[in-house]
Structure formats: C-alpha cells, structure tokens
Amino acid sequence: MPAFSDDEGAQCQFLGTVRHLEDGKVISGIEYSAYLPMAETELQKLCEEAQAQQPTHQVYIQHRLGFVAAREPSIVIRVNTKHSAEAFSLCQWYLKAIKTSVPIWKKPVWKV
Numbered sequence: 001m002p003a004f005s006d007d008e009g010a011q012c013q014f015l016g017t018v019r020h021l022e023d024g025k026v027i028s029g030i031e032y033s034a035y036l037p038m039a040e041t042e043l044q045k046l047c048e049e050a051q052a053q054q055p056t057h058q059v060y061i062q063h064r065l066g067f068v069a070a071r072e073p074s075i076v077i078r079v080n081t082k083h084s085a086e087a088f089s090l091c092q093w094y095l096k097a098i099k100t101s102v103p104i105w106k107k108p109v110w111k112v
Contacts, residue, residue, distance in 0.1 A: 007056065008080045012087035014095060016075040018068050022108040029069040034104045042102045049097075050090060057081040057090055063104055 004011070018030050047059060060078040068074045077094050081087040098104075 004080055005058070007082055008058070009082060010084040010087040011078065011080045012084070012091040013079075014075075014077045014091050015073040016095070017073050018070050020070040025108075026111040027070055027108045028111045029067050029072070029109050030074065031067050031107045031109055032063070032065045032074060032104055033107070034063075034065055034102075038103050043098070046094065046097045046101065050093065054081070054086065054090060057086065059090070059094065061094065061098070063098070063102075065104075067109065 018027075020026060022030075043061065047061075050057070050059065058080040061076070063075045064073075075095075075098070077091050077098075079087045079090045079094065081090065
C-alpha cells in the first residue's frame with residue numbers, strides 16, 4: 001500500500017498479538033488455519049462493502065496462518081483515510097468483521 005495519496009492525512013494500524021493466556025491457561029502460541037478460497041472471498045467482500053460505505057480509504061490486511069507464538073502479531077490492519085476518526089473507525093470495523101465472517105480458525109497450543 002502506498003504511504004498516502006494526495007487527499008489522505010491519517011493512517012491507523014492495528015496489530016493483533018497472541019496473548020500468553022487462553023481461558024486462563026498458559027499457551028505457547030496459536031495454530032491458525034483457514035479454508036483459503038472462502039477466506040479470500042469473504043475478505044474481498046468485506047473490502048468491497050467498506051469501500052462502498054467509505055470510498056475514500058485504502059486498506060492493507062494480513063492475517064498469519066500456521067503457528068504464531070505468544071507475544072507475536074497474528075494480524076495487521078492498516079487503514080489510510082483523510083481524517084483520523086475515519087481511520088480509527090474503519091480499522092475497528094475491519095477487525096470486527098474479520099473476526100465474525102472470515103473463516104480463520106484458531107487452536108491454542110498449550111504450554112507443557
């Protein structure tokens with residue numbers, strides 16, 4: 001994603017990091033899996049929906065798959081907009097939408 005277009009002045013970036021506790025138990029990380037064709041389709045739909053509602057923004061999303069160790073980021077969402085309030089709002093919207101509609105599953109890897 002380019003740094004900024006001529007009319008953008010705000011960027012919000014969210015890093016979702018794997019916590020070291022899951023349900024009160026210590027984990028070494030999380031194993032993420034996805035059905036990629038469906039996940040990519042759903043992610044594309046979310047991006048199109050957001051662009052229809054707020055056409056003046058750019059977004060970059062990356063969610064890791066496979067094992068992600070505790071204290072490492074599993075997802076990054078970066079949104080560029082004209083104003084900061086829009087960037088924060090869209091970043092939050094993308095995160096919630098991804099968690100509720102993109103088929104990415106997580107399985108804690110318990111620390112022994």
